[in-house]
Amino acid sequence: MTDPEQKDGAALTRRDLLLGAAVAGGAALVGLPAVARSQAQALAHVVPPLVPIPEDATKLLGAPTSPVGTRSRFVTASRTPTGEVTGTSFTPLQDLTGTITPSDLHFERHHAGIPLLDPARHTLTVHGMVERPMSFTVEDLRRFPQVTRVYFVECSGNGRGAYRDPKPDLTPQKIAGMTSNSEWTGVRVADIMKEAGARSEAQWFLAEGGDACLLARSIPMPKAYDDALVVWAQNGEPLRPEQGYPMRLLLPGYEGNANVKWLRRLEVGMRPWMTRWETAKYTDPLPGGIARQFSFEMDAKSVITSPCAPRTITKGWNPISGLAWSGRGRIAKVEVSTDNGKNWHEAELQGPSLPKAHVRFAYMWEWKGREQVLLSRATDETGYVQPTRAKLIEVRGKGTDYHFNPIYGWRVAADGAITFHGES
């Protein structure tokens, strides 16, 4: 064995690594616009021929240090479905632990694909009812006081399938994978409003993205002065392109689409703009032909991520673990039932339980071979309790299109096979 402090062993330079890379060949990506095609190629990694796993890894030197690491070949977690310019990819919640979502597995919801933006040219313009209309690059915003906070983002359509059509083969990814949790860094919208001199009588502001559909949402001004941020970083690094690079709006606890990505414009005014994204979309139909509009806050919710479908468990200890979150503040309590809701037991919250952030809960459960139904129920600090599906249908109807947070869980058969249990 070489001396661990000697640096003169076999050396592999960064240039060697680049020499080792091949350019992605032309693939069957016809039918996509040029940027989409090129970006898709950028997402395709080299798949090298794999060396066999050594019988005894202690008998040979391993791999060298590298500029940027890659996952183990045994880790296959990925978002699904994919390949859609207008679509959604879901985070594989069943493959994850803790509370932070790896940035490259954060769920996606694009309405016109991921735009390719140069941070030196991309600006955020603030105008309307302000004393001093202004534009800022990310570099300009870095002159402001910076804030780092952990918050979840959740698409308001998260859980639609499980609510409307609770099939037994659903997984955590399918029932709740349109939420992810990150440590965000940016600047307070309040400071931007102060810098631009937003007029005190202003009631709403419009946030507009720089993608091909110019997604735009109207937001009440009090949110700007509460906890709204313009962020440029996520989990310690610059935002990923699919999360709004170079900057996005971050409205803690508000439905995902209001957290406008590729943010380019904030307009200050007196009333909502009634964009298509708050009228034709993201307004919730209710029974009786009426609708909920500007239903920004995401209700408290929980999901058991382990054990879950399609696993088959064996007898003995099977720790129940999952995520809970609320758009209104901290999660105060998560209860778990192992008998389809007859009895509830308080789970351990693996703190700190931060406001408007995922918290992981855990409950030790020993399975003895009986058929059982596992459920979880979250309560937030406002006292709001996650409702049953029956209760939600009673209030909202089965046809409602957004904001689904019923209690659900997993049915464990006598042979240990697990299926989704959507009725509560």
Place this chain on the structure above:
Amino acid sequence: MTDPEQKDGAALTRRDLLLGAAVAGGAALVGLPAVARSQAQALAHVVPPLVPIPEDATKLLGAPTSPVGTRSRFVTASRTPTGEVTGTSFTPLQDLTGTITPSDLHFERHHAGIPLLDPARHTLTVHGMVERPMSFTVEDLRRFPQVTRVYFVECSGNGRGAYRDPKPDLTPQKIAGMTSNSEWTGVRVADIMKEAGARSEAQWFLAEGGDACLLARSIPMPKAYDDALVVWAQNGEPLRPEQGYPMRLLLPGYEGNANVKWLRRLEVGMRPWMTRWETAKYTDPLPGGIARQFSFEMDAKSVITSPCAPRTITKGWNPISGLAWSGRGRIAKVEVSTDNGKNWHEAELQGPSLPKAHVRFAYMWEWKGREQVLLSRATDETGYVQPTRAKLIEVRGKGTDYHFNPIYGWRVAADGAITFHGES
């Protein structure tokens, strides 16, 4: 524009993406063992031909959803130096924000490369002074109660260059890049000891890794019953290979090498094993021919990561931002000086300030064009205050080899150019 709810637009499947990938060609990787060579190839990504940035990104559809995201082409953060089977790569602290280190940028310190381990075959054996010797796979450990906590890891040699030879061209990566901070998930060593029936009179345990040098460290038993963990996940996903996949020891606050990676053995006994990794290495020479041995705890430390060398700043607000941490608990206070230590101002801690974890501090600073020296000084909850370099040299001598935490910072010249300032 297509209707955002319609999913029938141009679709790119996962198979198309794989078709788009090319296999890494043979490169100049001679001189490396087969596993190292193959792993290095696995680390080389496709570099596709880049499309030009569109003049107006709102005028064309963007990239589609993808299984696993990649960074923007404008983000170039990477570890250095690289390519060493026995060596270190440093985290680019100046490119990061917040507190979480992206897993693929976590610093590396390998003594015999990264072993290639199959999680189905890799086991942790517990033996020695125990009632029931046992072996566990990761799947077995998942039956235990799980714990998720945020902790830093820091190499005990972090800062050696800045201490011994404080040159003006040093960067945050070079002076402090051998520390990173992650959310870890695993099981308490205390629970493993209880399961195996560790004898109450046992005083130490040995932790041995499954790499080619069988790195092994002796750890006092009280740490096992305090906060020691065996972890299999980092930042929500399975450990990265270079961080110990499939499992590692995590000793919060202890010097990095004691957090044994690729953990395969815990032996319980009465006295330290005096391995080469705690005698020839990782014992600190002091003046007078004596030495500090088993100096596990990392002392409180701080580093300003922005502004920093080699940047040149312009007049106006330049927020001072950095990281602080202590191996003995929470950071209680970080002070910043902008006049080379004459006056100190308390910085804002961007909480929560968690025990034995990085916390980010911030201090608003307006630069008016004068030459100034920026310093930071951390105090932890035990009252320990980060010392000056002069004080540290007085106690430890200039030749000491580990545990460097002097106050240092950055000199801002009258033209805004920044260089490292290593004397305090």
